[in-house]
Amino acid sequence: MAYTVELPAYGSAYIYDNRSGMYYDIFTVVHEFGHFNSVYHDDTPALYTNINMDVSEIHSQGLELLFYPYYEQMYPGMGSAMQFYAVYEMFNNILLSCAFDEVENAVYRNPDLTLEEINSLMDEVGMEYGLVSQSVNSETWVEMTHLFMQPFYMISYGTSALAALELFRLSADDRDKAVDCYMQISAYATAEPYCAVMEACGLEDIFEEGTVTKLKEDLDDIVGITHDPVSGQKENDGSQKKEQKKEQLSLPEWLEQNADNTWKDLGADLEEGFRDTSFGGYRELALAVILAIGAAAAVSTLLCIHMKKKKHRDNNDLPRY
Numbered sequence: 001m002a003y004t005v006e007l008p009a010y011g012s013a014y015i016y017d018n019r020s021g022m023y024y025d026i027f028t029v030v031h032e033f034g035h036f037n038s039v040y041h042d043d044t045p046a047l048y049t050n051i052n053m054d055v056s057e058i059h060s061q062g063l064e065l066l067f068y069p070y071y072e073q074m075y076p077g078m079g080s081a082m083q084f085y086a087v088y089e090m091f092n093n094i095l096l097s098c099a100f101d102e103v104e105n106a107v108y109r110n111p112d113l114t115l116e117e118i119n120s121l122m123d124e125v126g127m128e129y130g131l132v133s134q135s136v137n138s139e140t141w142v143e144m145t146h147l148f149m150q151p152f153y154m155i156s157y158g159t160s161a162l163a164a165l166e167l168f169r170l171s172a173d174d175r176d177k178a179v180d181c182y183m184q185i186s187a188y189a190t191a192e193p194y195c196a197v198m199e200a201c202g203l204e205d206i207f208e209e210g211t212v213t214k215l216k217e218d219l220d221d222i223v224g225i226t227h228d229p230v231s232g233q234k235e236n237d238g239s240q241k242k243e244q245k246k247e248q249l250s251l252p253e254w255l256e257q258n259a260d261n262t263w264k265d266l267g268a269d270l271e272e273g274f275r276d277t278s279f280g281g282y283r284e285l286a287l288a289v290i291l292a293i294g295a296a297a298a299v300s301t302l303l304c305i306h307m308k309k310k311k312h313r314d315n316n317d318l319p320r321y
Contacts, residue, residue, distance in 0.1 A: 004035035008046035013039035034063035038186045050191035057160030065168040097158030099129040
């Protein structure tokens with residue numbers, strides 16, 4: 001469990017992170033630090049703050065993908081696997097958010113649905129999306145607290161993930177421009193409309209037909225998803241090689257074909273590795289990075305508090321803290 005709480009009196013925030021000791025701990029800290037960064041740069045008075053989840057989750061998910069070049073440093077020897085994990089999870093978030101949103105819409109349009117009918121609907125939608133093993137099923141969906149505490153929050157992970165993936169596409173061509181764009185998004189008040197923020201920052205309108213398809217095609221090229229089942233296959237006479245053109249697969253198609261024999265094994269190996277004492281170095285690395293980021297957050301918070309106090313004393317327009 002991890003979350004970020006705003007501290008408007010100090011112009012800062014507090015990150016709570018219950019470290020699990022698993023490989024995704026660093027991703028969690030990066031995710032939450034994206035929220036922290038946004039709070040730090042948003043000077044909207046507390047009385048007028050409001051959160052647009054579609055924009056807010058760009059701060060977190062966008063930062064996860066901007067960390068893409070650094071995963072080798074964070075996970076020595078496993079950098080490429082974690083880079084794949086970062087992109088895979090972003091696509092997975094889109095599927096999860098759309099699946100849950102589809103069920104939520106059905107439930108709120110039919111308030112008389114019984115628990116058994118909702119469970120059946122969850123299983124049906126989960127099967128359609130291929131996500132039965134990932135919370136979208138009759139047994140585990142009740143553990144998704146967003147559905148009860150913040151209805152229709154889940155779809156925001158999808159809209160924001162698409163924006164985050166566009167930042168990732170931009171970073172492949174011009175990283176500095178992508179970082180500037182991310183910081184511009186972070187500086188906007190979180191109540192700003194999603195489409196208005198995207199337009200102001202020069203990002204594509206995901207609701208315009210063809211935008212998502214083009215994004216998918218570009219990401220296929222960036223991530224390098226190709227399929228080469230047979231290269232240089234010998235002819236029957238054994239003297240001549242038959243060249244076959246590589247078949248280009250889209251990323252979702254590649255994931256679908258390789259999920260069972262590649263990604264699940266990879267995830268299991270990583271989890272087993274982090275439980276194994278022989279991987280203690282990676283565990284310590286993860287802890288060190290978390291502590292370093294936490295220390296940086298603490299220092300920035302203290303500096304922010306100091307500047308806030310100084311501003312209050314200089315302007316005498318707010319009470320001292």
